[in-house]
Amino acid sequence: MGAVTMGCGDSCPLVRAKVREEWNIPDPKDLPDDDFRKIRDLIEQKVTSLLAQPTG
Template sequence: MAELGYDLNTHASKSLDEVRDMEFDYVVTMGCGDTCPFIAAKHRLDWQIPDPKHLEPAEFRQVRDLIERQVLDLLAQAGVQLVPQAS
């Protein structure tokens, strides 16, 4: 992500146990289908996206870019206005 200008060093994953009692507007799963744990949401989507974990860098970037396109499309559908970042 650093090559796209995102510093993920200040971010950390949360356990699903930490968010189990919350309801979200959207929950997106990525190819786990019925085996995904239940998280309360107004809208549930399952995107069939390959796990990039063991892919070569070029293939990893393709999956990363696919996720970005999907997220941007979802934000647009949800009516979220994105604010351009200053360079």
């Protein structure tokens, strides 16, 4: 099992994961709609790329 964090910078010790990946993505909640959509699209791209990686 893997874990993705989004810029919190914490090691999240209570989450047990064999693989950890840090995505430095800004929190979109207070952004204007166009910027919010850019962040949404970036997350979609990263998730799609992550799912395409072989598991082992």
